[in-house]
Amino acid sequence: MAVHATLNAFAKKAREILGEGGVLLDEVDLLVYEQDGTLALRGRADVIVFPRTTEEMAKVVELAYNYGLPIVGRGSGTSLSGGAVPVKGGVVVSTARMNRILEIDLDNEVAVVQAGVVNDWINSYLARMGYQYPIDLGYQYTADPGSQRVSTIGGNIAHNSGGVKCFKYGVTVNQLRGLTVVLPTGEVRRIGGKEFEQVGYDLIGLLTGSEGTLALVAEAIVRIVPTYESSVTILAKFDDLSTAGRAVSAVIASGAMPVAMELMDKLAVEAVESGPYAAGLPKDAEAVLLIQVEGSLPGAKEEAAKVAEILRRSGAVGVEVVEDPAKAAKIWAARKQAFGAMGFVGPNYVVEDGTIPRKKLAEALMLARAAGAKRGLRVANVFHAGDGNLHPLILYDERKPGERERAIEAGEEILEACVELGGTITGEHGVGYMKKKLLPKMYKREEIELMKAIKAAFDPKELMNPGKIFP
Amino acid sequence: MRPKSAEELAEAINEANKEGRRLLPVCKGSKAHLGPPVEYDEELQLGDMPKAVEVDEEEMVARVSACVGIDELQKELRKRGRRLALDPPLFRKSSIGGVLATNFYGPMAYRYMTPRDQLLSVRIVTGEGKLMKFGAPVMKDVAGYNIKRLVAGSWGTLAVIVEAYMRIYALPDSVAVLATSRRPLGELRRLRPAGAVESDGVLYLRFEGVKSEVEYRLSAAGRGDVLYGEEAEEKWAEVTEAEGLFASSRLVKVVAPPASLPEPPPGVRHLRYPLLGVMYLAGEPPSGVKAYWLRPRRKWEVENADLMAKIKRIFDPNGVLSPGRLP
Numbered sequence: 161m162a163v164h165a166t167l168n169a170f171a172k173k174a175r176e177i178l179g180e181g182g183v184l185l186d187e188v189d190l191l192v193y194e195q196d197g198t199l200a201l202r203g204r205a206d207v208i209v210f211p212r213t214t215e216e217m218a219k220v221v222e223l224a225y226n227y228g229l230p231i232v233g234r235g236s237g238t239s240l241s242g243g244a245v246p247v248k249g250g251v252v253v254s255t256a257r258m259n260r261i262l263e264i265d266l267d268n269e270v271a272v273v274q275a276g277v278v279n280d281w282i283n284s285y286l287a288r289m290g291y292q293y294p295i296d297l298g299y300q301y302t303a304d305p306g307s308q309r310v311s312t313i314g315g316n317i318a319h320n321s322g323g324v325k326c327f328k329y330g331v332t333v334n335q336l337r338g339l340t341v342v343l344p345t346g347e348v349r350r351i352g353g354k355e356f357e358q359v360g361y362d363l364i365g366l367l368t369g370s371e372g373t374l375a376l377v378a379e380a381i382v383r384i385v386p387t388y389e390s391s392v393t394i395l396a397k398f399d400d401l402s403t404a405g406r407a408v409s410a411v412i413a414s415g416a417m418p419v420a421m422e423l424m425d426k427l428a429v430e431a432v433e434s435g436p437y438a439a440g441l442p443k444d445a446e447a448v449l450l451i452q453v454e455g456s457l458p459g460a461k462e463e464a465a466k467v468a469e470i471l472r473r474s475g476a477v478g479v480e481v482v483e484d485p486a487k488a489a490k491i492w493a494a495r496k497q498a499f500g501a502m503g504f505v506g507p508n509y510v511v512e513d514g515t516i517p518r519k520k521l522a523e524a525l526m527l528a529r530a531a532g533a534k535r536g537l538r539v540a541n542v543f544h545a546g547d548g549n550l551h552p553l554i555l556y557d558e559r560k561p562g563e564r565e566r567a568i569e570a571g572e573e574i575l576e577a578c579v580e581l582g583g584t585i586t587g588e589h590g591v592g593y594m595k596k597k598l599l600p601k602m603y604k605r606e607e608i609e610l611m612k613a614i615k616a617a618f619d620p621k622e623l624m625n626p627g628k629i630f631p
Numbered sequence: 632m633r634p635k636s637a638e639e640l641a642e643a644i645n646e647a648n649k650e651g652r653r654l655l656p657v658c659k660g661s662k663a664h665l666g667p668p669v670e671y672d673e674e675l676q677l678g679d680m681p682k683a684v685e686v687d688e689e690e691m692v693a694r695v696s697a698c699v700g701i702d703e704l705q706k707e708l709r710k711r712g713r714r715l716a717l718d719p720p721l722f723r724k725s726s727i728g729g730v731l732a733t734n735f736y737g738p739m740a741y742r743y744m745t746p747r748d749q750l751l752s753v754r755i756v757t758g759e760g761k762l763m764k765f766g767a768p769v770m771k772d773v774a775g776y777n778i779k780r781l782v783a784g785s786w787g788t789l790a791v792i793v794e795a796y797m798r799i800y801a802l803p804d805s806v807a808v809l810a811t812s813r814r815p816l817g818e819l820r821r822l823r824p825a826g827a828v829e830s831d832g833v834l835y836l837r838f839e840g841v842k843s844e845v846e847y848r849l850s851a852a853g854r855g856d857v858l859y860g861e862e863a864e865e866k867w868a869e870v871t872e873a874e875g876l877f878a879s880s881r882l883v884k885v886v887a888p889p890a891s892l893p894e895p896p897p898g899v900r901h902l903r904y905p906l907l908g909v910m911y912l913a914g915e916p917p918s919g920v921k922a923y924w925l926r927p928r929r930k931w932e933v934e935n936a937d938l939m940a941k942i943k944r945i946f947d948p949n950g951v952l953s954p955g956r957l958p
Contacts, residue, residue, distance in 0.1 A: 267816070267890035268908075320773045331771060333780070334748050351935055354888035356740070356907040359923055360933040360958050361789070361942055362747060365780030369773045386820055409689050413712070415801035417840070459844025466804075466841060515769040517690050547770030587771035595774075602774045607763050610945060611776045617941040629775065
């Protein structure tokens with residue numbers, strides 16, 4: 161069958177499953193799905209489908225499988241590694257209509273959600289529950305990527321997203337109790353449930369972070385965690401980045417258990433403070449460190465005082481303890497809008513995502529700046545300092561010929577340096593398309609072959625998000 | 632077989648593949664004869680393998696050879712103001728490799744999660760005899776598939792662990808253990824302990840953090856016997872270790888959503904983690920719950936066994952490592 165006829169036949173049958181409005185095929189519609197959060201990459205899908213339930217997702221995946229069409233999952237499309245870009249065309253399975261919170265089970269401390277539920281909705285819902293039925297124990301979902309107001313749980317699972325709270329609470333995989341997934345053949349599998357432990361091999365661990373190359377996530381059972389009575393934010397200024405890096409280590413070594421530790425450099429602060437999320441962060445510092453601690457009212461206060469003292473002793477030039485929750489919320493919102501705010505200092509950016517041993521922080525940031533500078537590009541840095549996860553933002557202007565390519569090249573140079581410093585090419589954004597050629601920097605051939613054998617066992621026809629992860 | 636290096640281990644497994652000999656990897660052996668039945672021709676004794684410990688106090692990472700005793704490692708870490716935040720049964724008799732291979736955890740998993748979650752990077756020899764490394768010694772890494780999580784908890788059926796990078800933690804300012812009466816789950820959660828364990832009708836709560844935090848939680852928790860510092864650690868280790876219970880001729884692990892974890896049958900010895908919905912019982916489990924026998928050996932009912940069997944074949948195509956145990 162000719163390609164065109166195959167697509168038309170697929171679309172016709174997909175409409176029978178999903179209804180007229182559940183399938184997009186027109187050029188103008190496909191254009192919208194060409195990109196995700198990765199500004200430097202594009203790919204055109206042949207058709208977009210919108211299942212509403214696990215069963216519909218299963219049927220449409222089975223259909224695509226039978227027609228031999230590539231299957232690419234997509235939540236809100238915030239991937240920063242090209243994860244949701246259909247680089248080989250095919251069917252984009254959008255979870256936009258699988259957006260229901262199915263159950264909040266406080267007795268078992270879990271939430272059951274469809275894959276297309278936006279991360280932050282869970283917390284909004286939990287906050288509202290607390291308001292409507294005064295439950296004396298508040299709850300939260302703790303995996304909180306910067307994109308959480310937009311990104312979906314399905315996408316978070318595909319990428320094993322981190323966030324700012326993962327120093328204490330772990331990344332997405334640590335929050336999962338159960339998954340409902342659709343295998344490439346359209347078969348539905350339930351893995352785990354509301355129990356703490358699933359015996360046997362950790363299939364949830366394998367599927368999480370597999371970037372849609374093994375199966376599509378339809379539903380998830382995630383743990384929710386009781387909130388504490390009090391949380392306090394500490395804001396510290398530093399004259400240089402390496403002192404800030406050492407201060408982070410000193411705080412962790414003290415036995416304090418911060419929820420979050422975030423570092424921003426001068427250019428990143430300048431960007432944030434130029435936009436609508438300005439929170440009064442000090443623009444004159446070389447580095448600004450944000451730390452959040454939590455506990456009982458007296459406990460959080462004591463821990464904050466202890467952290468503040470360590471920061472002063474470690475060379476901070478200014479330390480502010482923020483107890484006012486409204487002000488603290490503003491500061492954290494500013495941090496989370498850092499990527500978006502880059503528009504105030506440069507028209508486009510490539511964001512990298514290496515992780516390094518914390519003590520190599522200063523070295524890594526110097527390397528990042530140098531990699532940009534020698535190509536005439538500026539680099540802003542935001543950094544999950546607690547876990548050594550760097551996010552250099554390489555600013556470029558796509559209207560200037562060659563700048564995009566140079567920015568990508570600078571990014572790759574930074575990631576190679578991360579591996580040499582003992583770290584990894586991606587801490588939380590995924591390998592996707594953008595970093596696949598760097599995978600051999602981490603793994604030797606046999607190790608990559610083992611991963612590919614697992615891929616082949618799940619997806620023998622190589623239809624699931626093809627062109628990703630593996631070089 | 633007693634290999635003395637990773638290379639010799641790889642060679643031994645290669646030979647076993649050629650000769651069709653089935654192996655049961657053993658370090659200290661505390662769990663080698665627990666769990667689902669295993670058919671093997673020979674124990675693969677790992678006790679002569681190198682025992683390296685390298686602690687990076689600043690990075691909060693420790694590199695540890697598989698057969699290092701976890702208790703030894705803990706003592707070494709404590710000297711430096713650090714610790715593993717793990718408290719599985721048989722802690723003092725276990726190696727780090729054994730704890731990882733079985734993903735054995737204790738009540739502190741409520742706050743710190745399981746060994747699998749604290750594993751950063753692992754060096755293994757696969758069932759095919761290939762020396763490989765997965766993960767990176769940093770807190771976050773999503774490059775490629777998360778193979779290290781598959782290996783942890785695979786009960787020695789996919790690969791033999793040679794060495795691991797583990798996340799370590801600083802010792803908190805204050806640690807207290809309260810021995811008190813059992814509480815309903817909702818009330819227990821409001822007390823926000825770092826871990827809770829019930830044994831012989833007594834509820835033990837563990838509190839950690841800055842001093843005023845621990846004192847606040849203790850005062851909210853009400854009556855009971857409080858221990859601090861060394862004494863608290865000693866008591867906690869004794870209860871979570873559960874040496875007596877684990878010596879029973881009948882031992883089963885019950886796993887349920889926390890709110891539906893059954894009460895232990897009257898008179899049956901047990902160790903119960905109420906916040907996690909997990910219980911070890913020295914006797915027949917209540918009906919209608921997921922139960923996994925540790926002694927006597929009985930096959931576990933594992934969901935999605937077909938997918939796991941495919942994974943097993945990739946790591947261990949000739950089925951030389953701990954055959955029969957999983958899936």
